[in-house]
Amino acid sequence: MTLATRERRRYAPCLMADTPKPPDMQLQIQMDEDVANGQYVNMALVNHSDTEFTLDFIYVQPQQPKARVRSRIITNPKHMKRLVAAMQDNIQRYEAKFGPIAIPEEDGGMH
Template sequence: MADVPKPPDAPLQIQLDDEVANGQYVNMAMVNHTETEFTLDFIYVQPHQVRAKVRSRIILNPKHVKRLLLVMQESLASYEARFGPLGPSGEGPSMN
C-alpha cells in the first residue's frame, strides 16, 4: 500500500465574541486539583466586602497546566525585562 501524502494542517482559527473580548477584571485566584484535572477560579474581591464573586472557572488537564505555566513564566520574564522586576505584593488577598 502506497503512502498517501498528508495535506498540511490548516491554521487554527480562534473566534472571540464581544462579551469574552471585554474580559473580566480579577484580583484573586484559587487553584485546586485532583489526579486528573486542575480547577482555576478567578475571583473579584471588592474592598471592605466579606463576599467575593468567582468571575470565571477554568478546568484544565495537568498537561495543559504545565504548558500554561511555562508560557506564563516566559511572558512574565519578557514583561520584567521591559518594565523592571516585580516583587511579591503584600497588598490584597493572597493568591492560593
C-alpha cells in the same frame, strides 16, 4: 518476518517524496464580545485532582465580606503545565522590559 510485522507493513502508509503533504490546518479562534471585553480579577484559587486542574478567578471588592468567582477554567495536567510555562515566559519578558514585579510580604499569598 512475523505475521504481525507483515500486517503492519501491509497497512502502513506509504508516502513518496513527490506526494504532496496535506496543508497544515490553521485554527481560527473566535471570541464573543462579552469574552473579548474581559473580566478584571484580583485573586485566583487553584485546585487539582489526579486528572484535572481547576482555576477560579475572583474579584474581591474592598471592604466587602463576599467575593464572586468571575470565571472558572478546568483543564488537564499537561495543558496546565504548558500554560504555566507560557506564563513564566511572559513574566520574564515583562520584567525584562518593565522591571521586577514586587509582591509585598503582607499580600497574604493567596493564589
